Amino acid sequence: MTSLNSFSYLFLAAVLLSFGLRVWLTLRQSRHVAAYRNAVPLAFADKIPLAAHQKAADYTQARIRPGLLELCADTLLLLVLTLGGGLQWLFDFSARWLGAGSIAHGIAFLASLTVIGFLIGLPFSLWRTFVIEVRFGFNKISPRMFVLDLLKGAILSAVIGIPVLGIVLWMMQAAGARWWLWVWAFWLGFNLLVMVLYPILIAPLFNKFSPLEDGPLKTRIEGLLARCGFRSSGLFVMDGSKRSTHGNAYFTGLGAAKRIVFFDTLIAKLDPAEIEAVLAHELGHFKRKHIAQRVALMAVASLVFLALLGWLMGTDWFYGGLGMQSRGNAAALALFLYALPVFTFPLTPLGSLWSRKHEFEADAYAAAYANAGDLVSALVKMYRDNASTLTPDPLHSAFYDSHPPAPIRIARLQAA
Numbered sequence: 001m002t003s004l005n006s007f008s009y010l011f012l013a014a015v016l017l018s019f020g021l022r023v024w025l026t027l028r029q030s031r032h033v034a035a036y037r038n039a040v041p042l043a044f045a046d047k048i049p050l051a052a053h054q055k056a057a058d059y060t061q062a063r064i065r066p067g068l069l070e071l072c073a074d075t076l077l078l079l080v081l082t083l084g085g086g087l088q089w090l091f092d093f094s095a096r097w098l099g100a101g102s103i104a105h106g107i108a109f110l111a112s113l114t115v116i117g118f119l120i121g122l123p124f125s126l127w128r129t130f131v132i133e134v135r136f137g138f139n140k141i142s143p144r145m146f147v148l149d150l151l152k153g154a155i156l157s158a159v160i161g162i163p164v165l166g167i168v169l170w171m172m173q174a175a176g177a178r179w180w181l182w183v184w185a186f187w188l189g190f191n192l193l194v195m196v197l198y199p200i201l202i203a204p205l206f207n208k209f210s211p212l213e214d215g216p217l218k219t220r221i222e223g224l225l226a227r228c229g230f231r232s233s234g235l236f237v238m239d240g241s242k243r244s245t246h247g248n249a250y251f252t253g254l255g256a257a258k259r260i261v262f263f264d265t266l267i268a269k270l271d272p273a274e275i276e277a278v279l280a281h282e283l284g285h286f287k288r289k290h291i292a293q294r295v296a297l298m299a300v301a302s303l304v305f306l307a308l309l310g311w312l313m314g315t316d317w318f319y320g321g322l323g324m325q326s327r328g329n330a331a332a333l334a335l336f337l338y339a340l341p342v343f344t345f346p347l348t349p350l351g352s353l354w355s356r357k358h359e360f361e362a363d364a365y366a367a368a369y370a371n372a373g374d375l376v377s378a379l380v381k382m383y384r385d386n387a388s389t390l391t392p393d394p395l396h397s398a399f400y401d402s403h404p405p406a407p408i409r410i411a412r413l414q415a416a
Helices: 006-035 050-081 086-097 103-135 143-174 176-205 216-228 264-269 272-287 290-312 316-321 329-369 372-385 394-400 406-415
Strands: 209-211 235-238 249-252 259-263
Touching (some): 006 316, 006 394, 050 086, 050 372, 086 103, 176 249, 176 290, 216 235, 216 272, 216 329, 235 264, 264 272, 272 290, 272 329, 316 329, 329 372, 329 406, 372 406
């Protein structure tokens, strides 16, 4: 344990309050879902069987237990790395093999933290995939495919992440006191570039994308796109069924690289009118400029946070308060990335509220350009087939749920 200062105690208090709040909200969710397990909400009584409702409740409960254990592991790791001096030890260890303070040293130090976080999370990921998802009939991925996905993800992270991290550390070192402006411009440009290239170069590494075949569904979708004035680079079907039975639809990319993607599982479970309504909802996000708003928020937030980091790097209490005796760009970046989520956690409900507002607006758009009844029918099937709980705890939902609770969402659509 390193010596503590006032910021150490503030950080520790924020960690413990955040941890306690998360546990309390999770236990509320567990109790609430269990209390309503044996009664389907009236709005769904004639649409979802009791057995399906109970399956959703059990699925929610099954995910809660390992989630709490993972929260405990993550919180313990956070405290060990910061106040426990773990970051300083890793910093010194990597410095033995590389020049202390060099860009290579910074990359190795930060990469080691990524690997540690991955290893801590891996057992929980395995449990979710091969125990919970199998128990409820959702998992389709084989151990071999799981390992291949991990390897491809690791290689991709290294190929992209190491050069990006190297550029950021170089800018922090070479660009002077206003380095954060240069890093911000680079980071924003990089994210926009990824949004353009992801559907073309990255997504196909993990899934197969086939053009949507000619037929009634394609004709209906093209009619919707014409009514909405939406131009895309193509309609594609993704082989999501090779990993899971969960279904969805989305569009991805920017500009001329925009693609509309349907999971093959979604096409198998919904009829063409319902798929059209689901896509109309997704198009609503684009037409109501939700994507642009989120990019703008990311740009503003990243600028503010980078400026804050630029100021914190000049203070001694920031390093010492989080267990670091060494100074430097990589050390400051690591400390900031660990401390920031702790202090921004109270803002979570605001982000969730904003996201739910966008979902309501997208639903309204879908009701205007497709059939609200078809969207209701599609959502009910997706709630049922994905085992999504219809009875979340209101406070837990307000904190975490990016989508409105099912009864509220359906009621609004039925009133449209």
